[in-house]
Amino acid sequence: MMPKTDDLVLFAQVIELGSFSKAADANGLTNSVVSKRIARLEKELGSTLIHRTTRRLTLSEAGQVLYQHARLVAQAAQEAFDAVTGYSQSLQGHIRMSVPTISGELLLAEAVAEFCELHPAISVDMSLDNRFVDLIGEGYDLVIRTGHLDDSNLIARHILDSNWTICAAPAYISRRGKPRVPEDLLQHSCLIYSYQESGARDWLFNRHGEIYPLRVSGNFSTDNAAALRKAALAGHGLAYMPRCLVYPDLQAGRLVELLPRQVGKILGIYAVYPYSRQPPRKIKLLIEHIRSRYMDIKHYF
Incomplete structure (x- = not known):
């Protein structure tokens, strides 16, 4: 049986938001309904997708593969809806990002907080981490990376050197x-x-x-x-x-x-995000906001 598209979208939301309860709240559902729909998805695919503990959700290998595609399905569905309703002119949702410690402390903490103030309906979870995170496998929407880019599944926007x-x-x-x-x-x-x-x-x-x-x-x-x-x-x-x-x-x-x-x-500094035909408008605007803040102090570099 072919999995339902709305179950794939819900699965992507569970991972992006980090919990069943947050996904339930975002969709006006109960926790039990979300749990049942994810269980239905696992049954239809014949694979465990999420390992559940009291503190966190961890993707199985099959879950990581499905998430890479499910988030694109969710994005495509949102873009289709936006095209009809004009919703793309408003900005809301959640962005999970990772930035290097030096850049985070130097300017990005303030820059991203300023972006959130400018766009109250957008929430950003910013992690400061020097390691090269697995952007897709760990569910990040955006990473600021210093160095070289090898993964063809990612798109990089050069900011400065x-x-x-x-x-x-x-x-x-x-x-x-x-x-x-x-x-x-x-x-x-x-x-x-x-x-x-x-x-x-x-x-x-x-x-x-x-x-x-x-x-x-x-x-x-x-x-x-x-x-x-x-x-x-x-x-x-x-x-x-x-x-x-x-x-x-x-x-x-x-x-x-x-x-x-x-x-x-x-070393180049890049804004990196998963490959897709059209990244969400909120991601593009955040990248532009970050780039402008780097340009403000480009003499530091």
Whole structure:
């Protein structure tokens, strides 16, 4: 038997909202009706879709596959309804998003809260997480990602590029001297940022238009950018990190930028969402709002 389209839509809502009760409230149903309809869907497909615990819902492997398609069915149904009723001119609903910790603390927490104030009928659940989340498998509508995009099931909108910098406190430079060429770093104490997509000790440099790595050494490493910045401010070594994180420190002279024309690490910042012919209008507007806030402080990057 072919599953009913409205059951697929309800299944997608249960996952997106995170509970049977929230999906029930959104549709004016009782919890038992929602539970029965999901159970009917599982019976028709012959697979368990959702593992239920007292605290959370977890998708089975079959559930993850179905959710990828069910959310597109739900979106297509909403677009069809919008086209007839003109409902697309109003904005409401829920957005689940994940952003990197640095960007979240630097500007996105304020930017997204401002977006919610501008659009009271939209709710946003924003997670700050440095890992590359599984956007589809974990049910995110939007992810701000720094780095590279490989998944063909996703669409990426480039926002801007993030330049990295090498910096140190004036006290450290007074004590150890200022490096003039990248190879001078081999004689310095380098603070290691262990959260990177490539070798944390392989710092990238630009020589005649070619990017090359230089392996540095140091006995302090951390996966937290804020901790790295504090260690640099305290004069314990040279730090290699996103420039936006230390821009105010560089302007105030608390840190000094080193080898600025030779550092070769630049990463794109992207707004990423699942592939579909037409993303929801609320997602497009949120992306534009976020992009405008990045542009406001693009000099940080």
